[in-house]
């Protein structure tokens with residue numbers, strides 16, 4: 001049985017064709033195609049839950065502000081809530097930046113998100129068995145954290161999210177505050193000024209080593225001396241409370257509304273046991289490395305406060321994703337940092353982000369990352385996604401053992417290493433998450449169906465010429481012949497039949513090309529299809 005189109009499934013058309021059929025704009029047509037991919041009830045309406053389920057599978061969570069705004073806009077007085085007709089569906093799709101339609105069409109940056117999630121989950125399970133390393137205890141309060149904790153969270157540049165384990169438990173940023181302090185300093189002063197006070201060379205020694213470059217400045221912003229220096233550059237004229245609010249607010253925006261806390265016990269504990277950082281501070285002051293007017297004690301306290309900011313893995317992944325986009329928070333679609341500054345920050349994370357393991361990390365993993373002694377690891381896969389891993393046991397260098405193992409396992413599976421692009425996917429055996437399943441076939445089908453619906457005979461011919469089977473169907477079982485028949489594209493129908501397209505193909509609602517043509521009032525096309533294929537003589541149809 002072909003699917004009939006009840007009145008509520010029809011969208012307000014932009015006009016009426018000669019045959020009386022509604023004429024839809026391209027946009028309406030594409031929304032209608034989206035709508036038609038959902039199960040419709042007898043009145044042609046769809047379930048909002050099915051829409052949410054499809055979004056969830058694509059990685060768009062129900063609490064995503066981008067879709068919540070769209071949803072709540074529909075709760076207008078006089079509007080029946082519940083099932084959606086085509087007009088309301090279009091209104092929802094139009095209330096956001098296309099995220100709903102792109103998610104449903106599988107056009108987000110990681111199209112096969114469920115597969116990616118599955119891989120992350122299996123890595124998570126394996127990491128649970130890894131128990132080597134030790135929790136940092138040089139800051140006494142940090143030593144009290146449960147060493148078994150493990151959280152993994154990912155957020156793509158399109159805001160597709162997934163997390164597992166202790167992903168909503170807070171931990172201290174510690175050194176993960178360093179790239180953001182560097183970015184805040186860059187935004188405020190520009191790179192030339194910032195780099196008069198801090199270099200951009202890997203140090204090759206421990207993160208708190210008492211050593212400066214030949215110029216008497218910290219070697220880079222990702223080690224303690226460099227981070228203390230960057231802290232001195234953030235809002236230096238403001239009082240301490242305002243400076244802290246400023247940084248905390250930057251984190252709040254990076255976390256796209258996620259919870260940001262402050263661990264006062266860790267702050268006090270670190271301040272009381274910070275001889276090394278004080279020594280670094282005095283060393284730099286003696287070398288006149290600080291900007292003029294910087295107060296050393298205030299600077300150090302401000303740095304300790306930044307290290308004691310608390311965040312959970314979900315929010316840290318959103319932060320990493322904002323770096324992956326080049327400075328735009330994907331969930332709020334707001335720009336937080338300039339792309340140029342993010343580029344500088346990612347470069348330094350790549351060369352200096354993992355303490356004196358940075359060289360090996362760049363070699364094996366090939367991604368910008370930053371670790372902290374509370375066990376957090378922020379990883380950026382530029383233009384694809386951000387990742388947060390939290391597991392408190394550290395190796396001798398100070399990096400989370402499970403964090404490093406996660407990065408290794410992930411980059412063994414996926415072609416995320418900066419230079420994986422040099423090796424073809426087939427040779428490396430690594431997956432490209434940006435590719436759709438059966439991408440080549442899928443693209444061909446879409447192109448063929450679109451060209452057929454538009455009556456673009458040249459492009460139909462061109463697509464068939466690439467070797468695609470004229471009877472191939474899309475996810476819903478719709479073939480090019482269905483599309484051409486629905487739109488009354490007589491010449492295309494004739495051509496496809498000649499090419500051997502199956503006139504009896506049924507879509508997932510049971511419709512054939514002939515029933516589509518019939519429904520839309522394209523009698524010549526319907527006639528041609530019912531006589532097909534044996535007795536189709538091109539000249540015989542008028």
Ligand code: GLN
Nearest residue numbers: 174175207224307372373
């Ligand atoms: N607050 C810590 C310190 O200054 C941060 C170090 C780290 O995470 N590596 O020692």
